[in-house]
Amino acid sequence: MILDNLPLSRKQIVSIVESRRYRVSIWSGAVRSGKTIASILAFYDAIVNAPDSGLILICGRTLQTIERNILEPMQDPAVFGAWASEVHHTRGSNVAVILGRTVHLIGASDVRAEGKLRGLTACLALVDEATLLPESFWTQLLARLSVPGARCLATTNPDNPAHYLKVNFIDRAGERDMRLRAWDFTLDDNPSLSAEYVAAIKAEFTGLFYLRNILGRWVAADGAVFDMWDPDVHVIKWDDLPAMRWILGVGVDHGTTNPTHAVMVGHGIDDVLYCMDEWRYKANNREARWTNVQLSNGLRGWLAGAHHPSQDPDSPDPFRGYVIVDQSAADFRVQLQQDGLTTHSAKKEVLYGIRTMTALMAAGNLKFTDRCPELLKEIPGYVWDTKATEKGKDEPIKLNDHGIDSTRYLLATTERKWRRQVKLAGYSTPELTAA
Template sequence: MLDNLPLSRKQITSIVQSREYRTSIWSGAVRSGKTIASILAFFDAITRAPASGLILICGRTLQTIERNILEPMQDENVFGPWARETHHTRGSNIAVIFGRTVHLIGASDVRAEGKLRGLTACLALVDEATLLPESFWTQLLARLSVPGARCLATTNPDNPNHFLKVGYIDREDDPEMDVKSFHFTLDDNPSLPPEYVAAIKAEFTGLFYLRNILGRWVAADGAIFDMYDPDQHVVPWDLLPEMRWIIGVGVDHGTTNPTHAVIVGHGVDDVLYVMDEWRHKSTSNEARWTNVQLSKGLRDWLAQPHHPSDPAEGQPWRGYVVVDGAAADYRVQLKQDGLSTVIAQKDVLYGIRTLTALVAAGRLKFTDRCPELLKEIPGYVWDTKATDQGKDAPVKVNDHGCDSLRYVIVTTERKWRRQIKLNELPVKTEPEPENKPVEVRFAA
C-alpha cells in the first residue's frame, strides 16, 4: 500500500488519464509535482506492461536519470513500500522495478539514437524530453512497437517552436496522434511549504519566471536585462561599500575580438558589485596583442586599486581568475606568468537566468568604472533567428563584458550563494491555486 501521499486533483487526473494514451507528456513549472505524477504513472504502467518488450528509462545522461528518477523512486518518505521495489546499483545501466528489468539509456547527443536501433520496447519513461535530440525521440517512439506500448515523458517548458511542443503537445487533439499532455504550474504541487514556494518564485524573472514558475512555453524575445535601470543598478565607484571579499575576476579572451575582464566583490550589504573592468581591443592602426601582451595587460590592471579603500599602489592579486576553457593558450600563458586560473562554467541559459535574477532582485550592481559593460547590457538581446529554430541564445555581438561577468558569477556561485539568498526577496503574487491537496491511497 502507498498510504496518504498528498496529491492534487490534477496529479491524480493525469495518472489515471495517462492509461488511455500511447504518449503522455507532463510539462510545466519546476517543482510543480509533474515528476511525482509521472513516476506514479510509471509504477502503475510497469504493473500493466505487456510481458514482451523492453522497459526503458531515458534521459540526458545516466547520472541525470539516477538523480531525477531513480533516487526519488527509492525514497521511502515519498513512495513508502514501493521504494523497496526499485533496485539499482549506481553506475549500472539497468534497474529492477517490481521484478521487471528496466534499461537506462542516456541521450546526450544525436549519436544516442543508435542506442535504440534494433530493440523492441513496451514502455518508456523519458526525463526532461526537450533536452533530448529529436532523432532520439522519434526513434524511441518507433521502437515502442509492442501492442499496448506506452511512452511517459516529463519536461520543463522550452521554446514554443521546439519539436516536442509543435509536433506533439500542440497536436494532442488529433485522434491519430494518441497523445495527451498535462500542464502544471508551481502552485499545483500541494506538498511544497508556502515559504519554499515564495523562495523559488523570487529566484526567477522575465522569461524564466514565465517558464519555470507559470509553466508557459514562451519564446525568448527582446532585451535579456529588461529589468535593468541605470538609476537603480549603477553606483559611483567612490561610494562603494566595504567588501566582505572579492569573489573573483572573469575574463573573456579575444584575439580579433576584445579581451574583457571584470572584477566582482561581495559587499557587506550582501550585494554583488561589478567593481571595475579592463578591456583591450586592438585598433586598425596597431597589431593585435599576443597572449604575452594580453597577460601583462591583465596583470598590470589587477595590480591597480579596484576599491576606494585600496592602497594607491595597489596590491598583488591572489584570487580567482575565471577564464573560458576554450582559451587554452591564454590560460597557459597566465600560468607561466604566475596567475592561476579556473575554467569557466559555460551553461549560457543558467548563467543568464542567474544574472537576471540577481539584477531584478537588486543583488547585482555595477560601478561607473565599467563603461564598456554598461554599454553592452541594454543591447544584450535574444537571438530571433535561434528562436525561430526552437532554441534560446543571445546574439553574439558586443557581449564580451556580459560573458566575462557570467563566467565569474556562475563559476563562483558556491562562494556567494550562502549569503546572497534570493529567497529572502519580495515575491510576485499569484492567485490562490484552485487545486487543493487530496489524500489518496494507492494499492500496489
C-alpha cells in the first residue's frame, strides 16, 4: 500500500528489499536523497517480521533528534498512509508503540550512552545519523543485537573518510563474513524532490558540507571552517537591526586564564538570527584576573544596557532571556543564579554546533552586527585541525574562538525555540518525503 502511494526510486526499492538479507544495512549519502524514507520503510517491514523476543530500538544523537528525524515523519499520513496511525508516541517519552510493538528510544550524545545498552537484548534497531554516535555505543549496540535474525538499519551523511563507521564497516561491506550492505544515495535518488528545490539546497551549502551533504563524499575537513563567510553578506550595522521577535538569550564562554566572552542573539521579524551585541573581559598583564563575582557584575552591567537601536539608552528594556553557560563553568553559573539571572547549561558538542552555524550562515539566516568586533575577528581565522583530521576526527583548532563558542552554545541550546521559523540550509523542506 505504501509503495503504491509513495514515489520511490529504483535504488530505494532495491535497498528496502535487499536489506532483509543483511544483519547490518547502512544508507549513506547526501541530505534529502531519500535514504531516511527508504530506511523507515525497511524498518516498518522489519518490525512486521521481527522475532518475538528481544527489544526494538531507535537510536540517535538525542531523543529530540529521534522525534524530529524519525517519529514525526513516520506519523505523517501524507507520506506513510494508514501506517502513520500505527505510530504512537508522547513527546518527551523514551518509548513509542509502532505496529503494536513497543519501541525504545535511546539518545547517545556522548561516550557515557554506551551504558544505556548494557544488559539488554535486542532484535531490531534503527539508527539515525550513525556517524554522530560514539564508537563505543555502536559497538555495544551490535553486540546487543543477539537474537537470531536480529538486524540493524542505519542512516548517515558522509563524514571524515577515517571515521570508524567508514573504515571498519562501510569499506568492509564486501567481505564475506561481514553480513553488511551499504548503499550510497545522491539527490537524484529521491524522486520526491523538485528541480527547483534541488537547485536551492545546492546553492545553500559550501565547502566541506557541500562535498559531504550535497555530493555525498566522505572527505576530510581542511581549511577554513566558515568558508562561506562574506562580510558584505553576513555583517550589518547595528543601527540597521530589524525589530526582534524575541531575544534568544546570551551565550557565555567562561574563561579563567582565557577571556570571558558573551554574545547576545535575537530572532528578527524577518526570521533571521542576529548576533546583536557582545561583551568580553580579558585581564591585562598589569591587573589581577576578575573573580566570578566581578565577572557576574560586569556581565550584568552590560545586560542592563541597550542592545537594540529602538531602545532608549537611558531606560532600556530589561533583559529576560536565558544565559547559556559552558558546562565546565558550574561555579560561575551558580554565581549568576545567585545574582538573579536565569541560566542554562550549554549543549557543547562542537561539530553539531559548527554544522548548525554553517547551515544558518550558508542560508543567509545568521548575521552579525558591528557591535560584535571580537567575534567578527575570530570567524575568518577559525580553521580545521589537520592533526585531528589524520586521526579521523573533525575538530577546529582551539585558538581565538571564545566568541564562536559562545554563539554555538546559544544556537545549539535554544534550537527548539527558533528551528521551526528559521530556515537551516539543507535541513528544511516543504516535503517530508524529501527526508
